Amino acid sequence: MQIARTIPELREILGSRRRAAFVPTMGNLHEGHLSLVRTARKLGEVTVASIFVNRLQFLPHEDFDTYPRTWESDCEKLRAAGCDVLFAPDEKALYPEPQTCKVHPDPALADILEGHFRPGFFVGVCTVVMKLFACVQPQFAVFGKKDYQQLMVIRHMVRQFALPIDVVGVETHRADDGLALSSRNGYLGKDERVEATQLSLLLQSVAAAVREGERDFATIEARARTSLMARGWKPDYVAIRRRSDLKAPVAGDPLVVLAAARLGSTRLIDNLEFD
Ligand code: PAF
Numbered sequence: 001m002q003i004a005r006t007i008p009e010l011r012e013i014l015g016s017r018r019r020a021a022f023v024p025t026m027g028n029l030h031e032g033h034l035s036l037v038r039t040a041r042k043l044g045e046v047t048v049a050s051i052f053v054n055r056l057q058f059l060p061h062e063d064f065d066t067y068p069r070t071w072e073s074d075c076e077k078l079r080a081a082g083c084d085v086l087f088a089p090d091e092k093a094l095y096p097e098p099q100t101c102k103v104h105p106d107p108a109l110a111d112i113l114e115g116h117f118r119p120g121f122f123v124g125v126c127t128v129v130m131k132l133f134a135c136v137q138p139q140f141a142v143f144g145k146k147d148y149q150q151l152m153v154i155r156h157m158v159r160q161f162a163l164p165i166d167v168v169g170v171e172t173h174r175a176d177d178g179l180a181l182s183s184r185n186g187y188l189g190k191d192e193r194v195e196a197t198q199l200s201l202l203l204q205s206v207a208a209a210v211r212e213g214e215r216d217f218a219t220i221e222a223r224a225r226t227s228l229m230a231r232g233w234k235p236d237y238v239a240i241r242r243r244s245d246l247k248a249p250v251a252g253d254p255l256v257v258l259a260a261a262r263l264g265s266t267r268l269i270d271n272l273e274f275d
Contacts, residue, residue, distance in 0.1 A: 019045040022138035027051040028068040028183040032173035037081040050087040057124030146172040187266040207274035235261040
């Protein structure tokens with residue numbers, strides 16, 4: 001695996017190679033990321049991953065400084081997964097001057113749910129992803145469905161700017177007990193890790209209620225939030241939305257339930273598509 005630390009180094013390595021399949025990450029890699037790399041390998045002629053903890057997508061009180069940076073083990077994992085090129089710029093290399101030119105995604109999609117509770121988050125994500133796309137110029141870009149809204153916001157950005165990139169979504173990788181893999185799971189204490197599995201169970205119970213014919217989505221969502229609170233969680237949202245645009249569903253729409261909640265000091269998100 002070749003490692004590029006700067007944009008010119010990356011361009012030199014990629015040269016005239018076409019059909020790059022790209023997996024952007026913030027490092028602290030787990031099986032979920034590696035399944036994105038494995039998907040990328042099937043798509044492109046060259047597999048490129050990036051590791052960059054993007055300050056622009058963190059709010060001032062969030063975990064930018066403490067976000068786990070695990071360089072050696074990330075490199076080992078990427079090598080073992082068959083990644084060809086790793087782009088790992090530092091802040092000076094990716095943002096040599098203050099990044100005042102930013103991508104503001106459609107507020108209808110980006111200011112709800114995650115964007116409501118983390119204002120500016122998707123501006124930060126879209127800005128860095130656009131810049132990484134400009135550096136790597138991939139033909140394919142692979143993202144996890146765990147960050148469901150992020151995937152939708154990026155797809156929309158790619159479509160609106162007519163970027164010649166196929167955005168590929170990969171199913172969420174889960175631990176045996178159902179917990180969606182996330183770099184932030186490492187923040188959970190032992191008891192919290194056991195409790196954390198409740199989030200995916202809750203999403204399943206929401207889907208089951210709808211499948212069994214309950215149609216008052218607001219009541220189902222409120223019940224789900226209450227049951228999380230009763231177990232000591234602090235939910236930001238539990239929301240049943242239609243998959244096409246994350247708006248309130250009408251009859252017959254394919255559905256997704258999305259949730260974000262804090263367990264102790266760890267904020268977890270998860271989602272489940274269902275009909
Ligand atoms: O999902 C992530 O890890 C990040 O939001 C991304 C897409 C790498 C942008 O920093």
